[in-house]
Amino acid sequence: MSAKDFFHNAVRLALEKDGWLVTDDPLYFRLTALVKIRIDLGAEKLIGAEKDNQKIAVEVKSFIGLSAISEFHTAIGQFLNYRLALEQEDYERVLYLAISKDIHQEFFTDTFIQNVLERYNIKLLVFDIQKEEIVLWKH
C-alpha cells in the first residue's frame, strides 16, 4: 500500500469510528469538461461522508514529501479549487483538509500557515494515524 493510500484509509476509518457514513470513496466531481480527464493525475482522492444531515468532502494530505511548504502550496491550491468546484455542483457539501496530528503540531502551528488558513477559511480535520481516530475539527 502506498503512503498516500495508507493515510487515505486511516482517515476513512477515523470518520467511520466518529459515526460518519462514508458514501463516496473516492468522491467524483468534475472541475470542468476540459480538465475532467486529467483530474486524478497525482491528486489525492476525496472522501465523501454524511452524518446527521451534514455532508462533507475530505481531502487527505500526508505531508511526507521532502518539502512541507511545497506540499502546503499544492494542498491550498487544490483545496480552494475543489471547494469552488463543489460550490457549483454540490453546494451543501463542506470541504475539509485532513492532516495528521504530527504535521499539525510541527508545521500548522506556524504563524504564517495559520494566517493562510484564516484568510482562506480552510477547515481542518486532524487525525491520529496510529489510532485511526479524529482528534480535532477546526471549522
Added chain:
Amino acid sequence: MSAKDFFHNAVRLALEKDGWLVTDDPLYFRLTALVKIRIDLGAEKLIGAEKDNQKIAVEVKSFIGLSAISEFHTAIGQFLNYRLALEQEDYERVLYLAISKDIHQEFFTDTFIQNVLERYNIKLLVFDIQKEEIVLWKH
C-alpha cells in the same frame, strides 16, 4: 538550461523590453521563520521589477509537466501564499502569475479556470516565449 530557467529568462527579457527595471532576480522574501530555509525547494523563483513607481513580483509557471490541472493547483496555492507573505513584508509590490501565450489559449480560457482567477483576483502576465515579449496584462 532547464525548462524552468528557460521560461524564467524569457519573462525577464520580456519585462526589460517592456521598460521594466529588474531589481531582484530572484526576489527574496520569507514566508516565516519556520519555513524560510525550505522556501526554494522545488518552487519557482520570483522576479522583482519596477517601472514608473510601480513595483511588481512575477511568479513564472511553465505548465510543461504531465498534468496542467495539477500544476494549476500548485500555481494557485503558491500565488496566494506568496501574495499573503508579500502583503506582510512589502505591501506595495503587486504579484503577477506569468504564463505563456500557448497555455493561456489552451487552458486558461476554460470556464472553471477563469472562475478561479476571478474569485481569487489572480493577476496574469501572458508572454510569447519565442519573441520574449509580453502580449497581455490581466490586472
